[in-house]
Amino acid sequence: MTGAPIVFDLRRLTQKLLDWLAGFATHEKHLHAAAVFHKVFFAWLFLHTALLLPYHAEIWAPEAFVQRYPFEPASWLEWVLTLSRHPALEAYYLVFILGQLGALTLGFFGVWPRLMTLVAYLLTMNINSLAGVILDGGNNLAQLVLFFLIFVNTSGKAIALPRWPALRGGLVAVANLAFTMIMVQIALVYFCAGIYKLNGHLWSNGMALYYILQADTYSHPVLHDLIIEWPWLSLIGSYFTVGFQMVFPYLIWSKKTRPWVIAAGVMLHLGISFGMGLFTFGLVMIAMYFAYCTEVTAMSLLRIGGRQPLHIVRYPAAGGRLLTWLRRLDIRRVLVDRRQSGEQGEDTSISVWDPERERSYNGAEALRELLVRPFLAAPLAPLVYASWYLGGLDRLQRRLQGQPQPEVTSQPS
Amino acid sequence: MSDEPVGERPDEDAVSPPKPGEQLEPKVVDPTSNVASAEPGDAKEAKPLRRPLAVVLTLMAMAVFVTHLGITLVYLSPANLLKKEGGQFADRYMKVLFYQNWHLFSPEPGISTTKFAFRCYPEGGEWGQWHDPLVSLHEDFYKHRVGAYGKLIYVYRDLAIGLKQALGRHQRTCLERYPEDDPQRYLECAPSPMMVQMVDEPSFELAMRFTRTACSALIDPDQQLAAYTFKTLEFFPLKYSEREEGVAAERPWSKVVEIPYPIFEVER
Incomplete structure (x- = not known):
């Protein structure tokens, strides 16, 4: 007895729902994206502290001219998150700072990533408690993200606990949801900032930037003069900011609109970094966008800097000198000669094989790959790509093959 | 004809190349295949999660x-x-672990610029000129956008903002004590009478400590600091209407509110 169609459909729906739920505990949905995000975010945290390090005495030392809350020994959280404010430890603030830089370095290079995230979180909270006055929204978001990141597997390798499936399932579920929380938290920042701005008179009439860019601390003399001369820029900038903050929480979840939203966000935050001078705030917001990487993009990003071998399948004899030079630049030994006899003739075209992508390249594309893969040739990559796009590599490839260049014929009048 | 590899070839490179001319599609990776049992060597031992x-x-x-x-x-x-x-x-x-504030220049951006200024009186000398501790920092901030100058400005800017906020708190408390139509409230709650209460404020103590230190560094080494004082200045930007009236050519600010603080004599 099969039952009514609706019962069948409901059963199927239930199965799908259960599969979806079970997937959270069996599949790490952001395995590579988390690894990329972790690296970028740790690099920002390192940069933030490293930039301030030369001025450590003015910011974190006990004699610095900053207001601090007194240490409260009654609260156990104070002992964990603000221990650096303890009167007996205040003088040793540099230990916390150097410890944080050390943990961030180890974490960046994948040494005990989860432990290093926990250590980095505790030390960051302690350092931030010493000089609350220098903290901005970027630091606030960084603290929250760092906390959630403790629960995420950022190693780039799947959690392997073959004998403990339940424990593994729990860790995977927590990791998936903690990383989702990071993405939701970033969206919440824009959502709240956008909603609050809609209540502001200066944002609704488009004059917010006109006044902000007249303040010494959030401007530059060039921008100050520009906004006085061209107040229309304030209208465009203010409305763009509010519009972006309002649409980000919705459009970031769609793969189709995500690149556009991120491009707009990068533009906005570069403006904030260099125009308003909130350098680290702008950068951390851009770093946050790496949380929305797809797994395929994240894997490509993780490959950057890694060894990407390239097999030379066919290569013309006439281009021997170029190949010799490429071998000299190839200090990481990624070019592997796989030519068979008879595949080095005068008119042989170029063909290479990428074993990682399981893909072959021929002609100008093959020449492009050959020119960009050697480690020391990497800085020329933009030039090589431009030349390939404009057809320059086509001509070079024909010359290497010994083929005549196509003649340019004028249009008949 | 060379069959030798260009470099040392590790085992993972040992994927057979295609026949010449053969074009393969890029490898499509299933992002959801990140399961532990997929790890080499684990497959036999891995217990599936029910x-x-x-x-x-x-x-x-x-x-x-x-x-x-x-x-x-x-x-x-x-x-x-x-x-x-x-x-x-x-x-x-x-409160502690998840504290967050996303106002970020909203609902209204802080449009005024609050500055701190101080001056010193060396023994046997006369009052020196007013100093703004942020002048050189602002120059560096405008020259080098990549750096920590912006955050350093926050440190010294807070001397003035801390005083302004503390004074504002005391004035609000004071005003609440009087009926709204009582003109006396504005005299009693003006900045000068508030100074008695301000002395106990941490921001006040910080401003005094900073000024003392800065003055000691500014005066000649053979002189001693006899007295010092400071003030806060709040600069309001030009309104759009003032721009049209041509005020921008005369001054870069709409108005400036100055709050002087008492003179402090250095005890010997």
Whole structure:
């Protein structure tokens, strides 16, 4: 007895729902994206502290001219998150700072990533408690993200606990949801900032930037003069900011609109970094966008800097000198000669094989790959790509093959 | 004809190349294939996670996720019925680990610039000129956009902002003591009478410590500091209407509010 169609459909729906739920505990949905995000975010945290390090005495030392809350020994959280404010430890603030830089370095290079995230979180909270006055929204978001990141597997390798499936399932579920929380938290920042701005008179009439860019601390003399001369820029900038903050929480979840939203966000935050001078705030917001990487993009990003071998399948004899030079630049030994006899003739075209992508390249594309893969040739990559796009590599490839260049014929009048 | 590899070839490169001219599609990777049993060597030993258990684990994690998200939304929401009911609990929960403030120049951006200025009186000398501790920092800040100057400005700018906020608090408390139509309230709650209460403020103490240190560094080494004082200045930007009236050509600010603080004599 099969039952009514609706019962069948409901059963199927239930199965799908259960599969979806079970997937959270069996599949790490952001395995590579988390690894990329972790690296970028740790690099920002390192940069933030490293930039301030030369001025450590003015910011974190006990004699610095900053207001601090007194240490409260009654609260156990104070002992964990603000221990650096303890009167007996205040003088040793540099230990916390150097410890944080050390943990961030180890974490960046994948040494005990989860432990290093926990250590980095505790030390960051302690350092931030010493000089609350220098903290901005970027630091606030960084603290929250760092906390959630403790629960995420950022190693780039799947959690392997073959004998403990339940424990593994729990860790995977927590990791998936903690990383989702990071993405939701970033969206919440824009959502709240956008909603609050809609209540502001200066944002609704488009004059917010006109006044902000007249303040010494959030401007530059060039921008100050520009906004006085061209107040229309304030209208465009203010409305763009509010519009972006309002649409980000919705459009970031769609793969189709995500690149556009991120491009707009990068533009906005570069403006904030260099125009308003909130350098680290702008950068951390851009770093946050790496949380929305797809797994395929994240894997490509993780490959950057890694060894990407390239097999030379066919290569013309006439281009021997170029190949010799490429071998000299190839200090990481990624070019592997796989030519068979008879595949080095005068008119042989170029063909290479990428074993990682399981893909072959021929002609100008093959020449492009050959020119960009050697480690020391990497800085020329933009030039090589431009030349390939404009057809320059086509001509070079024909010359290497010994083929005549196509003649340019004028249009008949 | 060379069959030798160009470099040392590790085993993982040992994928057979295609026949010449053969074009393969790029490898498509299933992002959801990140399961531990896929790890080499684990397949034989790996015990599969049974679906009911997986669902239970997910539901438990989701319960925590949804609860945290719900409390965060209550905490961040403006005054409403939810906030009225659970606002205090949300504040307590979020306070330490999850504190967040996303006003980011909203609802209205802080448009005034508050500055701190001080001057010194060396023994046997006369009052020196007013100094702004941020002048050289601002120059560096404008020259080098990549750096820590912006954050250093926050440190010294807070000397003035701390004083301004503390004074504002005392003035508000003072004004509440008088009826709104009493003209006396503005005289009693002006900055000068407030100075008696300001002395106990941490920001006041910080400003005094900073000025003393800065003056000691500024005066000649063979002289001793006899007295010092400081003030805060709040610069308001030009209004759009003033721009049209041509005020910009005369001065870069709309108005400046100056609050002087007492003169402090250095005890010997």
